[in-house]
Amino acid sequence: MNIAVEHSSPSVQRHYPVLWHSLPLIFFLATVGVGMLSPSPLTRYVPFIALFQFVLTLGFRTWGLALSYSLLAMVLFLGAPSLSRDVLLWQMGLFFALALNSYILLLSLEEEASLEKPSEPDEVSLLRLKKSYEENVKELNEEIERLKEEAELRRIEKQKALESVQQEIIELKRSLAQVQGTSNQLRSQFNEKATLLSTTREQLFRIETALAVKE
Known part of the structure; x- marks a missing residue:
């Protein structure tokens, strides 16, 4: 009214x-x-x-x-x-x-x-509105910058966590390769000893057989 x-x-x-x-x-x-x-x-x-x-x-x-x-x-x-x-x-x-x-x-x-x-006056009202608008825009820009900084920090943290996980995977693969190498080496040594044991048994059997024939 x-x-x-x-x-x-x-x-x-x-x-x-x-x-x-x-x-x-x-x-x-x-x-x-x-x-x-x-x-x-x-x-x-x-x-x-x-x-x-x-x-x-x-x-x-x-x-x-x-x-x-x-x-x-x-x-x-x-x-x-x-x-x-x-x-x-x-x-x-x-x-x-x-x-x-x-x-x-x-x-x-x-x-x-x-x-x-x-x-x-209209000029004063317009100036007040303009000032309020500029303050709102400034606050909005500050909020946007703050959100950008937080997003960048979260991205860096996730990147570091990903790199740490990748490094752990590499270390696990390296350890697994070492374990597999050790296992292959032990298997080879076991096969050699088993072959040596079998050869030794055959030689002992032959010696025992020869001794039995002489008697």
Whole structure:
């Protein structure tokens, strides 16, 4: 709503606060006029309640609105036992209208206060937006650089771990080759000794046979 008023014509901007102040007063007077048509015993208090509400809301804003609502609730609570059902419903509707009028008055006061605040020039707003944009871009670039550094560090760590594993595999292959060489050498020595043992047994058998023939 403020944006529409700020970009409207000067005449509209000039009459806008007057309109906001006039509406709550018109609503209060209309509500009091309608309330006086009721035969309720509380009718004679309606003008004073409306005036008190208007003064409280105008003087104390939100706190005044809360006090005016408390006043309406207290009057309705005290007067309800002496009212018939139809009159009570009428009175509740009337008090609700008074409460709504007080709220409209509070909105008009807040709207006027917001319109009276000096609006900053477009250049200042653009500079602030530009500065905020540059700061966001700077923070984003710093975050990107930090993520790149972390990714590079992780890549280096993984590369080192991979090289370490590859080196261990090479060492294991070398050890396995040495073990296989030693195993082949031992197998060759075993075969030689087995052949020597077999030859020795044959020679002993021949000697024993020759000795047995001589005897």
